Amino acid sequence: MDIPMTCHQLTPRTVFFTSLLLLSSLTLRGSLIAQDQLKVNSRDGFPTESFQVSCEGTYPHHLQGVCIGGTSIYWSFTTTLVKTDQQGKLLKKIPVANHHGDLCFRDGKIYVAVNLGKFNDPNGNADSWVYVYDAESLDELARHETQEVFHGAGGIGHHNGHFYVVGGLPDSLGENYVYEYDDQFHFVKKHVIASGHTHLGIQTATFAHDRWWFGCYGSPAITLVTDADFQMKGRHELNCSLGIEGLADGRLLVASGRCDKEKGCSGKLQPARPSESKGFQIQE
Missing domain, CATH: 1.20.5 (Single alpha-helices involved in coiled-coils or other helix-helix interfaces)
Incomplete structure (x- = not known):
């Protein structure tokens, strides 16, 4: 035993x-x-530490903007509208008219700034619109004329029930413009930002953490920061011209992208922390 x-x-x-x-x-x-x-601290479903989201696939034209809706990320690649999950896995994509610019999410819909005419023309000749898509299916729901955006609609943000459209700028002008619309896209007001000249105007826009963030092209690229009334709070040599979005935990998501003649264009997102003195700092 x-x-x-x-x-x-x-x-x-x-x-x-x-x-x-x-x-x-x-x-x-x-x-x-x-x-x-980690899951508890990720209020938007993203990790609290540094991370990177790469959009699956490559596309014929470069990234114009990004937005977050629920557990999905929406990417505008000029002529392709893309929906992925929060890890960048492709869920759906559709071809769209050239030029689809920056976009925003609101109440289950995606709103995209669209220009079918010329950008940055001193005489206008733009053809500015906002196209609306169902966030679940990407089916087109509506088109709203925004012809007040004189130099071409390129970006859009939402704040306090209204939409704000930004866009191109001729070389001769030393200030930027934001065009305000109500929730039915009736024109409300043209706002002036005393920003100085930025190359080709403003490309991306989002209201997050009590301020506006505007991404502009250039060498170097420029990020403009204003208060809710478009009074300047900072002009920084930072690049968010391919997309910027706010997170509920106080951070930002900043987009970047690359284009290869043979492979096409790609996009990715990284978190950043707002900074009063520096604009924002990418979270390493």
Whole structure:
């Protein structure tokens, strides 16, 4: 018959493997707790530490803007509207008219600034619109004329129930313009930003953390920051001209992209923290 082993009869080998098993169990438990804590702290579904989201696929034209809606990310690649999950996995894409610019999410719909005419023409000749898509299916729902956007609609943001459209700028002008519309896209007001000249105007716009963020092209690229009334708070040599979006935890998502003549154009997102003195800092 088997004789039970008492504590003083445990061999060194048994003690070693028992300790190893206990240590492995504690390590696994700690890892699971850390993962659970990460999920709790990710109010938008994104990790709290540094991360990167690469949009699956490549596209004929470059990235114009991004927005977040629910658990999805929406990417505007000029002639392709793309929907991915929060890891960048492709869920749906559709061809769209050239030029689809920056976009925003509101109440289950995607709103995209569209110009079918010329950009940056001192005499106008733009053909500015906002196209509306269902966020779930990407089916087109409506088109709203925004012809007040004289130099071409290129970006859009939403704040306090109204939409704000930005766009192109001729070389001769030393200020930027924001065109305000109500929720039915009736024109409300043209706002002036005393920003100085920015190359080709403003490309991207979002209202986040009590201020407006505007991305502009240039060498170097420029980020404009204003208060809710478009009074300047900062002009920074930072690039968010391919997309910027706010997160509920106080951070921003900043887009970047590359184009290759043979492979096409790609896009990615990284988190950033707002900074009063520097505009924002990419979270490394």
